[in-house]
Amino acid sequence: MGVLNAADRVVTIFTIKMTSRLLSVTQxxxxxxxxxxxxxxxxxxxxPPEKARSLKKKIEAYNRVDEEVVRRVDIGLPSPxxxxxxxxxxxxxxxxxxxxxxxxxxxxxxQKLDVPLETIEKGWMESGTASQQIKTIADHYGIxxxxxxxxxxxxxxxxxxxxxxKDESIVPVFRGNIVKPKEAVNAPVVNFESxxxxxxxxxxxxxxxxxxxxxxxxxxxFIGNIPxxxxxxxxxxxxxxxxxxxxxTGYQRLVFILYKQAGKIDYSSLKKEGPCTxxxxxxxxxxxxxxxxxxxxxxxxxxxxxxxxxxxxQKTFHEILNMQEPIFxxxxxxxxxxxxxxxxxxxxxxxxxxDRYRDPRELNKEYMLTRLKTTDPFQKEKKKLQYxxxxxxxxxSIPSWLRRRxxxxxxxxxxxxxxx
Amino acid sequence: MTSLQISLRxxxxxxxxxxxxxxxxxxxxxxxxTVKSNNNSLIRPVFHNRNPxxxxxxxxxxxxxxxxxxxxxxxxxxxxxxxVNQSKLTADIVHNNGSTVISASTGEFGIRKxxxxxxxxxxxxxxxxxxxxxxxxxxxxxxxxxIVFEEGTKLSFLMEEAKKTGLSMEEAPVYxxxxxxxxxxxxxxxxxxx
Numbered sequence: 001m002g003v004l005n006a007a008d009r010v011v012t013i014f015t016i017k018m019t020s021r022l023l024s025v026t027q028x029x030x031x032x033x034x035x036x037x038x039x040x041x042x043x044x045x046x047x048p049p050e051k052a053r054s055l056k057k058k059i060e061a062y063n064r065v066d067e068e069v070v071r072r073v074d075i076g077l078p079s080p081x082x083x084x085x086x087x088x089x090x091x092x093x094x095x096x097x098x099x100x101x102x103x104x105x106x107x108x109x110x111q112k113l114d115v116p117l118e119t120i121e122k123g124w125m126e127s128g129t130a131s132q133q134i135k136t137i138a139d140h141y142g143i144x145x146x147x148x149x150x151x152x153x154x155x156x157x158x159x160x161x162x163x164x165x166k167d168e169s170i171v172p173v174f175r176g177n178i179v180k181p182k183e184a185v186n187a188p189v190v191n192f193e194s195x196x197x198x199x200x201x202x203x204x205x206x207x208x209x210x211x212x213x214x215x216x217x218x219x220x221x222f223i224g225n226i227p228x229x230x231x232x233x234x235x236x237x238x239x240x241x242x243x244x245x246x247x248x249t250g251y252q253r254l255v256f257i258l259y260k261q262a263g264k265i266d267y268s269s270l271k272k273e274g275p276c277t278x279x280x281x282x283x284x285x286x287x288x289x290x291x292x293x294x295x296x297x298x299x300x301x302x303x304x305x306x307x308x309x310x311x312x313x314q315k316t317f318h319e320i321l322n323m324q325e326p327i328f329x330x331x332x333x334x335x336x337x338x339x340x341x342x343x344x345x346x347x348x349x350x351x352x353x354x355d356r357y358r359d360p361r362e363l364n365k366e367y368m369l370t371r372l373k374t375t376d377p378f379q380k381e382k383k384k385l386q387y388x389x390x391x392x393x394x395x396x397s398i399p400s401w402l403r404r405r406x407x408x409x410x411x412x413x414x415x416x417x418x419x420x
Numbered sequence: 421m422t423s424l425q426i427s428l429r430x431x432x433x434x435x436x437x438x439x440x441x442x443x444x445x446x447x448x449x450x451x452x453x454t455v456k457s458n459n460n461s462l463i464r465p466v467f468h469n470r471n472p473x474x475x476x477x478x479x480x481x482x483x484x485x486x487x488x489x490x491x492x493x494x495x496x497x498x499x500x501x502x503x504v505n506q507s508k509l510t511a512d513i514v515h516n517n518g519s520t521v522i523s524a525s526t527g528e529f530g531i532r533k534x535x536x537x538x539x540x541x542x543x544x545x546x547x548x549x550x551x552x553x554x555x556x557x558x559x560x561x562x563x564x565x566x567i568v569f570e571e572g573t574k575l576s577f578l579m580e581e582a583k584k585t586g587l588s589m590e591e592a593p594v595y596x597x598x599x600x601x602x603x604x605x606x607x608x609x610x611x612x613x614x
Binding site: 091094095098099101104105107108111113114115117119120121123124125126127129133136137140141142146174175176177178180207208211212214215246247248249250251252253277278279305306308309310311321322323324326328330332335348352355356360408412413414415417 | 459460463464467468469470471472473474475477478480515519520521522523528529530531532533534535536537540541542545546549550553554556557558559560596597599600601602603604605608610613614
């Protein structure tokens with residue numbers, strides 16, 4: 001398909017012997033056999049349906065990537081349950097014991113076998129299914145893709161993270177639940193199981209909130225060399241900074257990653273003194289951080305939540321980051337507008353029809369000017385009528401299209417909305 | 421260039437368009453007059469949120485439309501699917517790209533060890549609770565569900581427990597930009613600040 005050559009155009013004049021079956025089928029379907037069949041026409045119609053590739057196959061071929069290039073690498077800790085035959089035997093024994101338990105049978109029969117969710121969650125984490133499923137949902141949220149590129153890991157250490165509130169309740173962080181910025185004012189409480197001698201690094205980053213760069217993160221919290229599971233005894237590299245998702249940008253991910261250290265690591269080159277509210281210093285890339293230290297660090301734990309705008313963010317921008325609060329608006333694709341006709345249909349008012357082909361900026365300006373004309377800054381605002389359209393409807397001195405237009409302006413419907 | 425390539429390019433351009441956000445000059449007068457840091461010079465006119473679930477949560481992301489004669493509807497972001505066989509009962513949350521995102525099954529040892537049988541009423545109740553809990557913990561508060569069940573069946577226990585735990589069985593409709601000539605003002609879901 002594409003541009004016809006001059007030679008092709010010459011060929012179209014003559015009818016040549018048909019080679020495409022599709023062409024003959026169309027000729028039959030339309031009931032005449034003298035469609036000017038030409039080479040270019042045959043080329044345009046393409047191969048017959050039984051020979052041609054389907055759209056699905058074409059899209060597959062278009063999106064095909066070299067598997068060796070995009071192959072993912074596991075960088076995490078190995079599974080503690082891997083190929084443990086005794087464990088499977090133990091489990092099957094326990095299940096057969098349950099099957100022969102008369103007490104369990106009675107409870108199941110009377111539908112009183114009510115298992116609390118906390119107990120199930122504990123069992124879920126112990127059995128190793130948790131690390132599989134957390135990895136799956138993290139993939140769904142694009143966590144590994146955006147933080148580690150082609151690397152991933154199974155979180156073997158379960159993190160118990162919660163933001164303490166003023167009323168002593170706790171807002172937990174699981175794997176994608178929504179935490180409001182006003183709930184995440186102070187650094188969270190982090191717990192995990194570990195040996196006494198081991199050292200850990202905890203990082204909290206936001207891969208979505210960068211205000212200047214694409215594909216960059218902000219580091220919100222960074223604590224290195226945590227002995228055992230006591231986070232307060234670790235070296236604070238970056239102090240905690242509360243999340244600041246700007247208005248209109250939607251939901252941003254906050255990712256906690258716990259790394260297991262092989263030994264003590266010197267983070268003095270990264271360390272920032274004080275609260276560090278300069279955002280350029282907070283710019284971070286997990287991959288660049290991890291790559292030179294991959295022999296000493298192994299990702300072991302993962303938890304993440306999502307935050308979106310609330311009114312506490314304004315305070316964060318003004319008082320902590322010392323900057324203006326940016327407000328964003330979603331940029332929808334423009335609606336399709338059909339070409340104007342000489343004689344349009346009468347299904348709508350002529351002013352609506354003509355407005356469709358005017359520059360929206362010009363229209364907005366017009367609305368704005370009329371509003372400025374009618375409002376006086378030194379006078380009280382006019383009392384809003386409960387049913388403004390009634391009074392307009394009774395006014396028969398103006399034509400109906402103008403009445404409709406004024407009514408919509410009063411109600412704040414249509415284009416007038418955008419000029420506000 | 422084939423027409424397929426053109427349409428794919430257009431699609432790609434569209435998806436980029438969908439993600440870009442244009443800044444509006446801040447009209448708030450309460451911004452600080454004395455600015456110490458250089459953060460102010462940082463703000464870019466276009467902001468790009470990389471979170472793949474963001475547009476779904478903002479209810480702007482498209483749902484696949486499918487064909488009206490199809491037996492199963494495909495117009496959803498996340499869907500609840502319940503499957504059962506002799507040895508286990510499974511509830512899955514499937515995304516419209518085909519991947520299973522969350523699942524809870526009585527085949528899991530962590531759940532199985534508390535149950536007498538893997539497919540009795542207690543098993544259905546437990547799976548209903550667990551799948552809802554896992555959804556809420558994963559930030560999926562509402563799912564599409566086309567399961568037809570009768571009152572008093574095992575399935576009804578599952579659905580009841582899932583609803584009781586807090587999982588909504590109706591997904592929000594897609595917000596689309598109103599036409600210039602549409603009457604009324606549709607509220608943008610993301611403008612409602614809590």
